[in-house]
Amino acid sequence: MISELRGTSLREEDIGSGNVLTTEWRPKLDFAFDPGVAIGQFLQGLKEGKLLGRRCHQCGRTMIPPRMFCELCFRRNDEWVELKDTGRVNTFSVSYVNWDASRREKPQVPAVIEIDGASPGMGILHLLSEVGESVKEVMARVKVGTAVQAVWKPAAQREGSITDILYFRPLS
């Protein structure tokens, strides 16, 4: 099909060699992100090996990741609660694509994990590991609803980041 099209296609080397002129700009687009009270406390909790949530006394929900207000009741919520580092898989995907769109040999398994003690549907996004190295193996070990537990970095290496949890692994 493409060979039937008339004309000369543009090639990478035409741009590199300067036969086709382009303009280039490399911006410095660095942003800080003020975590505020809710995310700041949550990150501090991670550093201490804890998962922290916030509870709203009006609707009774326990929210993780935490926020200082309940988006449904629209009120300042009420208390901090320490949650377990276990939960259940809400959804997961077996990903074969790297950051640069190249293929991975061994897949990564991102998952939404509903944390035990939080309200239904409340969870964090993390990685599942120790679940096999192919779709078939992963599907044999992980289902929607599979119980999982966090595997933490050693305390001395934690820095107050979501990556202070290395990954989640099946409980059984």
Next chain:
Amino acid sequence: MTEKVAVVGAGFTSLRAMSPDMSFREMVFDAAVRAYEDAGITPRDIDSVVALGEDFREGTCISDEYVPDQLGAVQKPVQTVSGDGLQGLGVAAMLLNTGACEIVVLEGHSKASNIRHPAHVEAMALDPGFVRPHGWHPVFVAGLEMRRFLHESGNTAAQAARVVAKNRRNALRNPIAAYPAKVSFEQVLESRPLAEPLRELDCAAPADGAFVFVIARESAFKRLRGQPVFLDGISWISDTCNLFTRGWGEASYTRQAAERAYAMAGVSSPSRDLNFAEVDDSFAYKELQHIEALGLAPKGQGGTMLEQGAFDAGGKLPVNVSGGSLGCGHLHDASSLRGLLEAVLQLRGHAGERQVANARRGLVCSWRSIPTATGAVAVLSRR
């Protein structure tokens, strides 16, 4: 406008050079709680939300996805306006005038302190083929414009410097202002040149803060508590953005937006019919340029009238009695919401020690800052 539209609730945070203790969500939530309390509504009463957001300034892509939670607008129609606060107000007014909405919320915030290289973000607004390759700090645009404006109008750099002295002094009486100060015009003229004739103290410094307004149609007033401030006229105009073909001397976008807004509001003589004006002063000369484009001073007379005290807090037509962006801080596209807040406070008689006597009608004039030639004008009044 088919039916009267009014601001019926206003909420805001203090404006600060930095706000590391709060996320933008927590800031906006605080402003929203105040605005809804002021209007006497709960989020259930909100028909739609208009939020301002420019991804390059938010540091997130598709930042409109981050709008609903902190406004209590989960599962409601939300639109993000990548534009100035008054453009957002215009969109809110149009939504109300469609008849589909009775109560609309308008939100704008600034987390300018989170932008690590603001000049690089501004540079992304410059033409990539003709302008950016020069590699200049974007403030040169303001230097070019100031030179040509002074040349064409006959105003002077010293007169522009007096804008800084006035506005930062006014900010001393505004408790939310980030940069109140006693600064003399000589100090401004002696400050370091950035893009001469523009000097360091001519430029409004960035600040963080959040604003939320509740805007409603007259038909909804009976179920609201907030004292309405009516939007009598609003317009916004974009002139060409091309730096090599634009008219540098006059703020044509302001002149045209003002003509339309005045016609809608029935303002025939702005300097007589208006009691105060909140006018963009991102750079000191812009206040003079905008004052003349608004018809608040004859062409070339803005600086002289300023020197005579006409635009002082106690003058014939106070301009930026709030302190403006020079005194309160520059909030990017939310700057004009700071002006809108001042208009609401003045027209309700809630402006405290900076209250303009008998304030019945005022205007807010915005500019989207360099390198744009876009701005808006809104006329507001009390009954």
